[in-house]
Amino acid sequence: MGKMKAVRIDRPTKAEDIMLTECEIPKVRPGWVLLKVMAFGMNHSEQILRREEILEDYIQKPVIPGIECVGVIEDPSDSHFQRGQRVAALMGGMGRSFDGSYAEYALLPAHHVFAAESSLSWEMLAAVPETWFTAWGSLFECLDLRPGDVLLIRGATCALGYAAIALAKAHGCKVIATTHRERKLSLLADADEAVLDEGSLVGTLKGKGITKALELVGPKTVKDTMQCMEKGGIVCNTGILGGIYTLDGFDPIKEIPNGVYLTGFFSNTPTQEVMTDIFHYIEKNGIVPKIGACVPFSKIQSAVEAMDAGTVDGKIVVTMEVG
Numbered sequence: 547m548g549k550m551k552a553v554r555i556d557r558p559t560k561a562e563d564i565m566l567t568e569c570e571i572p573k574v575r576p577g578w579v580l581l582k583v584m585a586f587g588m589n590h591s592e593q594i595l596r597r598e599e600i601l602e603d604y605i606q607k608p609v610i611p612g613i614e615c616v617g618v619i620e621d622p623s624d625s626h627f628q629r630g631q632r633v634a635a636l637m638g639g640m641g642r643s644f645d646g647s648y649a650e651y652a653l654l655p656a657h658h659v660f661a662a663e664s665s666l667s668w669e670m671l672a673a674v675p676e677t678w679f680t681a682w683g684s685l686f687e688c689l690d691l692r693p694g695d696v697l698l699i700r701g702a703t704c705a706l707g708y709a710a711i712a713l714a715k716a717h718g719c720k721v722i723a724t725t726h727r728e729r730k731l732s733l734l735a736d737a738d739e740a741v742l743d744e745g746s747l748v749g750t751l752k753g754k755g756i757t758k759a760l761e762l763v764g765p766k767t768v769k770d771t772m773q774c775m776e777k778g779g780i781v782c783n784t785g786i787l788g789g790i791y792t793l794d795g796f797d798p799i800k801e802i803p804n805g806v807y808l809t810g811f812f813s814n815t816p817t818q819e820v821m822t823d824i825f826h827y828i829e830k831n832g833i834v835p836k837i838g839a840c841v842p843f844s845k846i847q848s849a850v851e852a853m854d855a856g857t858v859d860g861k862i863v864v865t866m867e868v869g
């Protein structure tokens with residue numbers, strides 16, 4: 547069907563070794579649809595894939611990374627989609643067990659592709675699927691966020707953190723957001739309070755009435771986060787920014803305070819219903835997804851380098867050149 551440009555990796559790869567290669571545009575098959583990618587957001591998990599997860603057996607090799615994208619249906623195959631329809635796709639093994647979005651075209655399972663009813667530009671739309679689905683699921687499905695809640699967001703200077711601040715503020719909550727870098731406190735101005743996280747927060751935050759907590763640093767700090775909660779409070783572990791993925795030797799009897807609840811969110815099962823709710827909510831509330839940088843596909847290497855350097859505040863979006 548012709549050729550396309552894509553990033554493909556088959557081993558741990560440094561940012562400076564990321565390059566575009568030419569490969570076949572994938573052939574459509576039943577149950578799968580072919581998307582012309584218009585833009586895609588980049589994610590912390592793609593950094594983990596590139597650095598270490600690529601060695602795992604469940605990763606297809608070589609693989610085109612990228613766990614999300616927005617674009618138009620090029621070939622709907624046997625699905626309900628129409629050619630030219632505007633869609634978003636995310637997760638379900640994308641960019642891990644089958645090729646993902648760092649490409650001009652992506653062949654994706656129809657059940658992980660969603661109609662994107664939104665007037666946002668491609669660039670803005672690309673900042674939404676994975677980040678906003680995760681923020682939405684963590685806050686509403688897992689934390690049962692209610693107006694009036696006092697929400698702690700730990701590790702808030704990431705795309706997910708900024709989205710969660712915007713959602714929680716629009717929902718009528720008080721937000722306390724943390725960063726481990728003093729110079730980034732000013733980036734948390736949309737929260738009600740910005741707090742420097744030097745490893746332990748219980749001394750600073752216990753007694754502040756925190757009813758819900760979104761833990762993005764992860765197992766490195768989640769025990770301390772649980773200690774900051776009011777009785778009846780819920781902690782949702784969604785992130786792993788701290789680089790520690792499991793709680794080894796976890797003693798739930800002693801380490802979960804009485805009357806505090808611990809849950810976790812995994813973004814692997816998006817639905818059309820939730821994606822539609824998110825697109826509508828963003829439009830209705832006039833929310834502008836925070837984009838830290840917008841990079842053309844031909845400069846994908848610099849986007850990956852920027853992610854490694856941690857110099858971009860907000861979502862990195864990659865756009866395809868028109869033509």
Ligand SMILES: NC(=O)c1ccc[n+]([C@@H]2O[C@H](COP(=O)([O-])OP(=O)(O)OC[C@H]3O[C@@H](n4cnc5c(N)ncnc54)[C@H](OP(=O)(O)O)[C@@H]3O)[C@@H](O)[C@H]2O)c1
Nearest residue numbers: 589590680701704705706763784785786787811812813856
């Ligand atoms: N559970 C799920 O299904 C799910 C879905 C999506 C994302 N996630 C997770 O959510 C987290 C955020 O993802 P993202 O894609 O939004 O990230 P991102 O935008 O790529 O942000 C990465 C940035 O987070 C910052 N960060 C903030 N606090 C940190 C800390 N304590 N330690 C290290 N870095 C810290 C780093 O910059 P500074 O160090 O300069 O602050 C880093 O540049 C990640 O852990 C990701 O794996 C989970």
